[in-house]
Amino acid sequence: MLPFKTLIVIDRNSRQPLYLQIANRFVGLIREGVLKPGLLLPSSRVLALQLELHRKTIVAAYEELVSQDWVTAIPRKGIMVASNLPVIRPRSFQTPSSPYGQGPAFSFGSIPTVALSRHETAPPGQLIINDGFPDVREAPLEAWVKESRAIIQSPRYHQLLTYGTPAGSNALRRQLIGYLTNTRGLSITPDNLMVTRGAQMAIYLAAAMLIKKGDYVIVGSPNYFFADLCFEQLGARLLRVPVDEDGIDVEAIEQLCRKHKVRMLYVVPHHHHPTTVTLSAERRMKLLHIIRTYRLAVLEDDYDFDFHYSSAPILPLASGDHGGNVIYVGSFTKSLGLSVRIGFMVAPAAFLAETARLRQLMDLRGDNLSEETLAALLADGTIERHLKKSGRLYHERRDQLAHLLRMKLGNKVQFTEPAGGMAIWVTFDPRFPLSVISGKAAAMGLRITGGEHYFYGTTPANALRFGFASLNHKELNKAVGILEKITVSFAGNSENIKFDTKKDQWKN
Ligand SMILES: Cc1ncc(COP(=O)(O)O)c(C=O)c1O
Known part of the structure; x- marks a missing residue:
C-alpha cells in the first residue's frame, strides 16, 4: 500500500x-x-x-x-x-522527468578510485579468478543462522535493538580478547578494542584520526590500492617504499624517517597486498626498533591472518615491543564471507576513545545481531573449527594451483608459493600481456583481471593475484586449462627470457 x-x-x-x-x-x-x-x-x-x-x-x-x-x-x-479520467498521463516515480533524473545544481567532491574488473560477478557457468576471496560455499552459514535465530528468540533480544556503544558489542569484545590473545599473542583489555565493519572501516578511521592534509605516509610499492586511495583522499602525500621477497624494505623506511616528518606507516607484514610476501623475522625486529626510535605511528593491516599454511603464523608487530605505536586491524570477512562486515581495531585506549567518536559520526554503531552471533560462534568453538577446516582446504588448493601453474603454464609465469592467504601473486612473461589474456579468457568463460589496479601509483607490471581459495579442484583445473590454451595460441616463445626475483620482473 x-x-x-x-x-x-x-x-x-x-x-x-x-x-x-x-x-x-x-x-x-x-x-x-x-x-x-x-x-x-x-x-x-x-x-x-x-x-x-x-x-x-x-x-x-x-x-x-x-x-x-x-x-x-x-x-x-x-x-x-476512476478509469476514464480525462487527460491524465500516469507517471511512475522514476520517469526521465524525475527531479533525480537531472544532475544536481550543487557542486560536490570527486573520489579517486581504480577500475576493478575483479568485482564482476561471473554469469552462470563462467569462472572468475578473484583477488583472494574465501569459498562462501564452505562458510558456517547454518550455524550462523541457527545462532542468530536463538538470539532473536531470547528474552534479552530487545536490549540489542537499542544503539549500544560505537566500540561494538561487549560480548564480542570479550570473546575477541580471548581469541586475539590465543592466536596473536596480543596483550589487551576491552578498551583497547573496537569492532568495525570490516578491516576497511578500521583503516579509514585510524587514518582519518592521524592524517592531516600534506602529511607524509609511507606505504609499500605496490600497495593495497584501497589503502592508498584512502590516505590520499585524506590529504596524505604517499612515500612509496619497495617491497621484495622479504617484505617491505625497512632500511628505506628508516631513511625516510630521517629525512621527513613521517606521520604514519601502513604495512601488511603477514601477507603483503598484493604480492603476498611475508616480512622476514630480521626485518620485523629492525622495524620494531625503527618504530620505537622514531615514535612512528604504524597501521598494521592483518586482514587475512587466519590463513597460514607453513607451520605457525608470524606474530604481528602489535604483539611485539612497539611502545604503543601500532594500530592493529583485522577482519572476519575473509573467514566468514565478504558481506559479513565485521572487523576490529586494536589500539591504545585514549586513541580508540576518540576514534569511536569519529565512527559515531558516520555509523552510530555496528550491527548488534551479527556481532552477538559472531560472539556466540567464537564462544562455542564454531569459528575455530571452521578456520581449521577451511585452512586445510585452502592449503590443498594453494598447492594444487601452484602445481597446475607449473605444469600447464611453465616458464610463461613466475610465482613464489605464499606462506598463507588466499591468492598467489603470478607474474606473466611480458609476451603474454594480461590485458590481452583477460579479453580472450572472457570469451572462453573465464573472468580474469588485467591486473592494472594493483599498480595504482607505481610502475605497472604484468601480474595479478590469482585467488585460489574460492575455486575447487575442478574449477582450478578448468581455469588454468583455459589460460594454458590461450598462451599456447600466442605467437613466439619465452625461452630466452629470465625472471629476476630480486626485482620481481622479467629480463631478456
Ligand atoms: C590488504 C587488505 N586490507 C583490508 C581489506 C579490507 O577487508 P574487509 O573486507 O575486512 O574490509 C582488504 C580486502 O580485500 C585487503 O585486501
Missing part, C-alpha cells in the same frame, strides 16, 4: 475542512499520476487509522471525490480511482 500518511499532509490550522483537504490532496495525487486509474483506495477505516482521523471524515472525503467523478464506488470492493 502507498504511504498515505506521508502523501496526505493535513493542516489542522487551515480554515478548510479536513475532509476537503483530504479530497483535494487525492485529486492532486490522481492528477500527478501517483494514483493511477483503476487503483483501489484503502477502506475508510484503514485510512482513518493511518491518518489518525475520524472515519466519518474519510467517508466525507470519498463522497466528495465520488461526486466530482474522480473515483468510483464499487459495491463490495471499495473506492477505485
